[in-house]
Amino acid sequence: MKVLVVDDSRAMRSILSNILKQLGHQTDEAGNGQEAYEKLLAGGEFDLALVDWNMPVMNGLEFVQKVRAAPAHAGMPIVMVTTETEQSQMAMVMQAGANQYVMKPFNKDTLAAKLELFTPAAR
Amino acid sequence: MTLSADDIAIFAKEIWTLVLGQAIATSDRPLLKEAGLINSCVHITGAWRGTVVLVLPRAVAENAAAGMFAMDVAAMTQLHIHDAVGELVNMIGGNLKSLLPPPCFLSLPSVTHGQDVEMNIIGGRCLAKMTFETPNGVFLVAVMEHAADGHTKVSGSGVREWGQQAKLPVCS
Numbered sequence A: 001m002k003v004l005v006v007d008d009s010r011a012m013r014s015i016l017s018n019i020l021k022q023l024g025h026q027t028d029e030a031g032n033g034q035e036a037y038e039k040l041l042a043g044g045e046f047d048l049a050l051v052d053w054n055m056p057v058m059n060g061l062e063f064v065q066k067v068r069a070a071p072a073h074a075g076m077p078i079v080m081v082t083t084e085t086e087q088s089q090m091a092m093v094m095q096a097g098a099n100q101y102v103m104k105p106f107n108k109d110t111l112a113a114k115l116e117l118f119t120p121a122a123r
Numbered sequence B: 001m002t003l004s005a006d007d008i009a010i011f012a013k014e015i016w017t018l019v020l021g022q023a024i025a026t027s028d029r030p031l032l033k034e035a036g037l038i039n040s041c042v043h044i045t046g047a048w049r050g051t052v053v054l055v056l057p058r059a060v061a062e063n064a065a066a067g068m069f070a071m072d073v074a075a076m077t078q079l080h081i082h083d084a085v086g087e088l089v090n091m092i093g094g095n096l097k098s099l100l101p102p103p104c105f106l107s108l109p110s111v112t113h114g115q116d117v118e119m120n121i122i123g124g125r126c127l128a129k130m131t132f133e134t135p136n137g138v139f140l141v142a143v144m145e146h147a148a149d150g151h152t153k154v155s156g157s158g159v160r161e162w163g164q165q166a167k168l169p170v171c172s
Helices: A010-022 A033-041 A060-068 A087-096 A108-116 B005-020 B058-069 B078-097
Strands: A002-006 A026-030 A048-051 A078-082 A100-103 B025-027 B038-046 B050-056 B104-106 B110-113 B119-134 B137-155 B158-161
Touching: A002 A010, A002 A033, A010 A026, A010 A108, A010 B058, A010 B078, A026 A033, A033 A048, A033 A060, A048 A060, A060 A078, A060 A087, A087 A100, A100 A108, B005 B058, B005 B078, B005 B119, B005 B137, B038 B078, B038 B119, B050 B058, B050 B078, B050 B119, B058 B078, B058 B137, B078 B104, B078 B110
Parallel strands: A002 A026, A002 A048, A048 A078, A078 A100
Antiparallel strands: B025 B119, B038 B050, B038 B104, B038 B110, B050 B137, B119 B137, B137 B158
């Protein structure tokens, strides 16, 4: 899969991208929701986006809302990768259109299991 | 609802294990004031208000950053270190937030470094703190609860309460 990694932390983007590459996926990166959305507007096509919640400029929730409102990308699976644990907050982002979430910190197996849900065979 | 040193230990150990692949132990050794300490914090607002602080010697921060970026320690720049430490305190703060009454909200992390850097949390008291032993030195995690008056000073030698003294900047 081609996965868009969206996180304001370069360290976390590095961790995620390294794991994704080990799992055989292609990656691209964005430092916040706005950068990620601009990649989509510029024609970027991704099979999945891994998105942090707490980011400057445009946070993860706002990114989900923007993507789901854009017909061209509304179907792209979005997995939140976050420290957010509050049920009401998670319910809000799931209602906005996120498909799954992974709690930070995570290990490779946890991330792989979530990604597996969105492989072409699983869809 | 309160947060304890044990809560800090559980999350810090889990983060170091899962993110850095490094087992760490709690320590009785104090964090020594030394040149180049990296101070970082993330604030929590909402039903509970406070600040989670992570203070690391440069060697600990460099090694953590190298682990997160999967690069050599020698290749770590200030940008790498600040970014990595910011993410570590973000994860610690976010996980501790899960123990607090909702709704609570996490700020973006702040990271400072330098000689004799002190961080002053306005209106705070030290609720819990814990030091951890790593192969590269001891680091500190502390939780400040914001109170109506007073402020708390975080320095290289640890955390202590200042009470209600003159107002100082949050980070200096």
